[in-house]
Amino acid sequence: MLTPVLSDNWDQIRSWQLASYQRSGGYDALRTALRMQPADVVSAVKDSGLRGRGGAGFPTGMKWSFIPQDNPKPKYLVVNADESEPGTCKDIPLMLASPHTLVEGVIIASYAIRASVAFIYVRGEVLHVVRRLQQAVAEAKEAGFIGTDILGTGYDLDVIVHAGAGAYICGEETALLDSLEGRRGQPRLRPPFPAVAGLYGSPTVINNVESIASVPAIIKNGADWFSSMGTEKSKGMTLYSLSGHVTRPGQYEAPMGITLRQLIDLAGGVREGHELKFWTPGGSSTPLLTAEHLDIPLDYEGVGAAGSMLGTKALQIFDETTCVVRSVLRWTEFYKHESCGKCTPCREGTWWLVQILERLEHGKGSKDDLETLLDLCENITGRAFCALADGATAPITSSIQHFKDEYLAHFENGGCPFDPMASTVFATAGASA
Amino acid sequence: MAENHATATDVPVPYSTGDSKITDTTIAEMRELAARYPVGRSALLPMLHLVQSVEGRVTPEGIETCAEILGLTGAEVSAVATFYTMYKRRPVGDYHVGVCTNTLCAVMGGDVIFDRLKQHLDVGNDETTEDGKITLEHLECNAACDYAPVMMVNWEFFDDMTPESATQLVDDLRDGNEVKSPRGATICTWKEAERVLAGFPDGRADEGPTGGKATLAGLRLARERNWTAPSPNGGGSPAPLDGGPGPRPEDQPGRESQAVHTDDSRKED
Ligand SMILES: Cc1cc2nc3c(=O)[nH]c(=O)nc-3n(C[C@H](O)[C@H](O)[C@H](O)COP(=O)(O)O)c2cc1C
Ligand code: SF4
Ligand code: FES
Secondary structure, three states: OOOOOOOOOOOOOOOOOHHHHHHOOOOHHHHHHHHOOHHHHHHHHHHHOOEOOOOOOOEHHHHHHOOOOOOOOOOEEEEEEOOOOOOOOOHHHHHHHOHHHHHHHHHHHHHHHOOOEEEEEEOOOOHHHHHHHHHHHHHHHHOOOOEOOHHHOOOOEEEEEEEOOOOHHHHOHHHHHHHHOOOOOOOOOOOOOOOOOOHHHOOEEEEEHHHHHOHHHHHHHOHHHHHOOEOOOOEOEEEEEEEEOEOOOEEEEEEOOOEHHHHHHHOOOEOOOOOEEEEEOOOOOOOOEEHHHOOOEOOHHHHHHOOOOOOOOEEEEEEOOOOHHHHHHHHHHHHHHHOOOOOHHHHHHHHHHHHHHHHHHOOOOOHHHHHHHHHHHHHHOOOOOOHHHHHHHHHHHHHHHHHHHHHHHHHHHOOOOOOOOOOOHHHHHOOOO | OHHHOOOOOOOOOOOOOOOOOOOHHHHHHHHHHHHOOOOHHHHHHHHHHHHHHHHOOOOHHHHHHHHHHHOOOHHHHHHHHOOOOOOOOOOOOOEEEEEEOOHHHHHHHHHHHHHHHHHHHOOOOOEEOOOOOEEEEEEOOOOOHHHOOOEEEOOEEEOOOOHHHHHHHHHHHHHOOOOEOOOOOEOOOHHHHHHHHHOOOOOOOOOOOOOOOOOOHHHHHHHHOOOOOOOOOOOOOOOOOOOOOOOOHHHOOOOOOOOOOOOOOOOOO
């Protein structure tokens, strides 16, 4: 049922250190990869069926193959370790427990695309993760896995750990590139795509932490091994993150396509005495689902067919004590705050959305407001410069679809009908506020 | 931080108005940061973290120094500094205390905790206590939702908080008691943390555990029930896993073909 691969060494003593990682077979894959032709490494990753774990699910090997090797400019690998999508909490624990899994993946991926400098862009608000990454890179340098003439192959690579400074939009890959160039993190117009003109205008691959961390296991165990797990079009194992009203929240590494019913069961069920009300399959930017969707396979196709997206597999679980209007308002405030301001539908639109949702949550709205909300969302979705704005409308439209009555109850009631204490973890523990 | 013994009065510092603590050492470290990147300007974010580690905030002198080193105008650096929430124009206390109030944490108790701390410390959002010790701020999701409600002190995790544990935490910080993050190191000052973020390690990476209870929840269960990933067939190097019978592909949920949905609106490349 569970298939620990990425998380397999997390219970080893000092799993973040090189010695521990190597005892678990770490850096064997690097030796294997360096004996292969770079193009064969790309093929292996292609054949494995690995798809990007940062949300969009783009095939990783294919992305690597887009790097024009006849382009004389330097090539770069950039790891997206900005993990800030609300609900998403997989890359941070991975880097904390086993930074070398990522570092080994970085070296292999860089070799495959023939990059001589790689960057790990990690959000700044995670000090201890930054420490462990810095140390892992230093250890790998010391061991000769990073630097010049790596393991006598003539291949040179430098890896730079770069801490961001607090901006959700920097997780968007082109905004991340601008940020890494020392600018405001605002998305770029595409084309050109980063594979052609990315960092410093050079061919660049940008991948999520989990995507890159999956590479050593693929090289070591083979593409067939990886694709023996998962579903037809969504291969391999992956980290599902359960949070919220479940008995044992946390990281559950399973084959693609497991269902939420199975995962909640593994996590000891929904909080005792309560029942599932709504959930996000992959962070707040993926449309909300309900108990009706407990049995859909959590892979790209399954969640897509249910009208949402697999996203980052951030399963935020909310029980019946949670007010959906309050939840959606809070997410919308987040998007308003994080809008980079570059384009009007998002900058102005998110502002309007918050105004109306506030009114509704306080019981001062009307039926017309619901129409206006939907209208606004329709005008924002697909009309903004980047996917942040689409994400902003997802919780709104999906919550109105599933919980219209609850919106109505707010203004029929003249306010929120929920007790905000009832949803807290200390409500049952008997602590008072 | 032995390198900052020199003070602004005994070392000539460009652009100093007198109270800036930027020294020649700082400037040398900024140049070192710029030299780490293929293009120097990439070091701007780290350099601004370094400014905060020295000045306790982003000062006009800090901005001018970054600009000078990178060949930019002060306005260009300012435009960057104001874009990112971690850069502070007002002095930050010794301890930056954050409470996640994004939806999941808010619902799980973050809102109650944040209100309680505002009362307890008698400050509003993004304000510092009178003794200069604590700056309180509400945060967006800090990638620790499986430990909700979450707080951060100087960007170290504090998991599964309650109003009581939150007030105890800030009291301990104010009283100067040693405080450890359950998934990190002993809490240093905010300025020391900023120095690490700038790219100067402090040697504390080995403190703390591999992860907390939630991080290990799935792995523990897998161990208990003897679940492993399939073992790789054929030669090559041995599997990193002990060879228990892994799930076979046909046992896996959703193995049957799905409605195919390849139209991916967020296709990136
Ligand atoms: C607003 C926004 C925020 C994003 N944040 C992240 C993030 O924090 N981490 C991440 O890996 N991808 C994030 N993405 C997706 C990236 O743009 C990109 O698709 C991804 O890093 C590609 O890596 P992958 O192919 O390995 O998934 C974000 C996208 C958007 C639109
Ligand atoms: S959609 Fe929002 S975040 Fe994206 S570019 Fe436009 S304003 Fe910026
Ligand atoms: S919502 Fe608080 S850490 Fe994610």
